[in-house]
Ligand SMILES: *[C@@H]1O[C@H](CO)[C@@H](O)[C@H](O)[C@H]1NC(C)=O
Ligand SMILES: *[C@@H]1O[C@H](CO)[C@@H](O)[C@H](O)[C@H]1NC(C)=O
Ligand SMILES: *[C@@H]1O[C@H](CO)[C@@H](O)[C@H](O)[C@H]1NC(C)=O
Ligand SMILES: *[C@@H]1O[C@H](CO)[C@@H](O)[C@H](O)[C@H]1NC(C)=O
Ligand SMILES: *[C@@H]1O[C@H](CO)[C@@H](O)[C@H](O)[C@H]1NC(C)=O
Ligand SMILES: *[C@@H]1O[C@H](CO)[C@@H](O)[C@H](O)[C@H]1NC(C)=O
């Protein structure tokens with residue numbers, strides 16, 4: 104952000120005209136044609152994204168100020184109405200009252216609580232202002248916005264408050280923090296809406312679960328955020344929930360008693376759905392977390408290919424320990440592995456929201472896309488769908504040189520698998536010429552256990568460059584096979600994304 108003194112006249116003019124636009128918007132009879140608020144998706148995660156709706160909700164309501172609500176997840180040291188009130192600039196007694204607790208009561212970690220705030224228009228955005236004193240050298244606008252304030256403000260909105268030049272904060276610096284809030288639009292008022300809650304989405308939320316939690320119509324949430332039924336919502340982003348009366352204390356259904364074994368369905372085979380980036384079926388994002396384990400040791404397979412042909416280089420690409428890769432494959436850290444040899448990669452797999460994953464990162468060079476990174480570089484161990492959901496760049500707006508988050512696919516055993524003695528799951532990448540039969544032989548497992556683990560039946564098809572789960576009781580042993588792409592080059596795979604041409608070749612069973 105630059106100081107006003109350094110702005111060229113043209114910028115001042117545009118700012119001025121913005122101001123005028125905002126003033127015009129203010130005229131009540133015009134506000135009826137105003138759109139509702141725009142949902143930010145995960146755009147706020149990128150501090151360089153200059154989209155104005157990352158700054159706040161536009162002042163387009165009937166009132167220029169109103170009572171509004173925010174949600175906050177209790178976490179140490181912000182775990183009592185007193186501490187949270189101080190952080191968020193709200194009255195502790197009002198927080199206590201809204202949540203039916205006492206002022207100094209310690210709230211257990213991760214409990215969502217309601218924060219009443221006075222919301223007002225500070226053109227062009229509605230905000231509730233508070234302040235924050237930076238206390239450590241490692242704090243940045245991003246960590247303050249995302250971690251401390253849990254996404255209730257954005258790095259952009261913070262930077263917009265003061266003409267700071269760079270993103271480094273000085274210890275002891277006082278920041279003005281505009282928290283996101285909004286007042287009902289005229290359409291909402293007509294429909295009886297009195298309060299808007301800025302609800303912070305958590306990892307297990309869906310539009311319907313949020314509607315249920317607050318007992319409001321899903322349609323009113325969709326309208327309030329300009330969302331459609333098919334829209335994706337992201338953790339740590341705000342969504343507006345309209346209320347006709349004061350919201351009552353958030354009461355999540357308590358976690359199910361551990362008496363009956365938890366339901367943990369087997370994973371769905373992704374088939375060739377992952378080759379089409381537009382196909383956003385849930386299982387293209389990863390393997391679903393089950394209730395049995397939130398993290399575990401797991402394995403992936405990778406085909407050696409220059410420059411990724413030593414434990415050191417592969418470890419760097421996949422974010423795994425070279426020495427553990429070397430050990431799992433009985434080679435040395437810097438051994439050159441011949442091209443197309445399948446090797447085992449041990450990873451620490453954990454549940455991140457809805458999906459199990461193992462995170463690594465990749466620096467993008469020119470001409471690469473989500474598809475080439477996921478399919479070619481990572482050999483299908485991640486998908487363009489999963490990457491797009493976890494990076495703040497659109498499909499066609501990938502800047503060269505950025506570091507992309509790469510969620511690699513892995514999974515932990517289900518209750519049924521655990522009961523059957525399974526300790527590890529390998530995310531095995533199907534190669535050309537594979538069949539379920541060949542895979543069972545490679546790992547010495549029962550064909551039925553692979554079919555079950557992937558919800559496949561005897562006549563399902565499997566596709567090259569797609570992952571399949573192999574359940575194992577003991578640690579996997581070295582894969583003794585070099586895939587021969589040279590003599591089995593026959594079929595044309597995947598270019599059409601539909602891969603229908605492979606169906607008759609890659610059949611299950613021998
Ligand atoms: C407001 O309500 C009217 C009538 O229901 C509708 O035509 C209009 O599109 C709505 N405006 C917005 C921004 O939703
Ligand atoms: C936000 O951006 C949109 C499109 O770029 C523009 O039409 C709108 O006027 C902007 N609003 C504000 C408040 O800057
Ligand atoms: C508030 O909490 C008290 C005891 O902690 C309980 O008796 C009362 O029913 C609660 N009120 C509401 C509205 O939940
Ligand atoms: C809102 O403002 C009123 C009047 O200034 C004040 O009494 C009240 O405590 C404020 N509410 C919150 C939640 O801070
Ligand atoms: C954003 O903050 C949440 C906790 O509020 C944290 O779990 C998440 O990792 C943070 N995101 C980034 C990119 O640091
Ligand atoms: C900001 O901090 C980073 C890392 O701490 C440092 O590399 C960089 O030089 C700093 N920038 C300024 C302008 O001080």
Ligand SMILES: *[C@@H]1O[C@H](CO)[C@@H](O)[C@H](O)[C@H]1NC(C)=O
Pocket residue numbers: 331332333334
């Ligand atoms: C989502 O639904 C809306 C209307 O219901 C439609 O216009 C839009 O194209 C859909 N988007 C996707 C990605 O399917």
Ligand SMILES: *[C@@H]1O[C@H](CO)[C@@H](O)[C@H](O)[C@H]1NC(C)=O
Pocket residue numbers: 366367368369519
């Ligand atoms: C677990 O196994 C039992 C018996 O084999 C089966 O009835 C049940 O459907 C399985 N549960 C899941 C979630 O797959």
Ligand SMILES: *[C@@H]1O[C@H](CO)[C@@H](O)[C@H](O)[C@H]1NC(C)=O
Pocket residue numbers: 433581
């Ligand atoms: C590991 O490799 C060494 C020599 O390269 C060999 O002697 C040993 O048997 C191998 N161990 C296993 C478990 O394959």
Ligand SMILES: *[C@@H]1O[C@H](CO)[C@@H](O)[C@H](O)[C@H]1NC(C)=O
Pocket residue numbers: 422423424427449450451
């Ligand atoms: C898994 O995590 C443990 C403990 O943090 C670490 O020692 C180990 O190296 C990790 N394994 C891999 C494969 O990165």
Ligand SMILES: *[C@@H]1O[C@H](CO)[C@@H](O)[C@H](O)[C@H]1NC(C)=O
Pocket residue numbers: 368369519520523552555556558
């Ligand atoms: C899941 O796997 C178990 C055995 O591991 C099997 O009994 C069950 O039928 C499978 N469930 C589905 C839905 O495929």
Ligand SMILES: *[C@@H]1O[C@H](CO)[C@@H](O)[C@H](O)[C@H]1NC(C)=O
Pocket residue numbers: 478479480482483568596597598599600
């Ligand atoms: C996907 O990657 C593989 C190599 O991992 C490559 O052979 C194949 O052509 C790629 N598919 C497409 C559609 O580019």
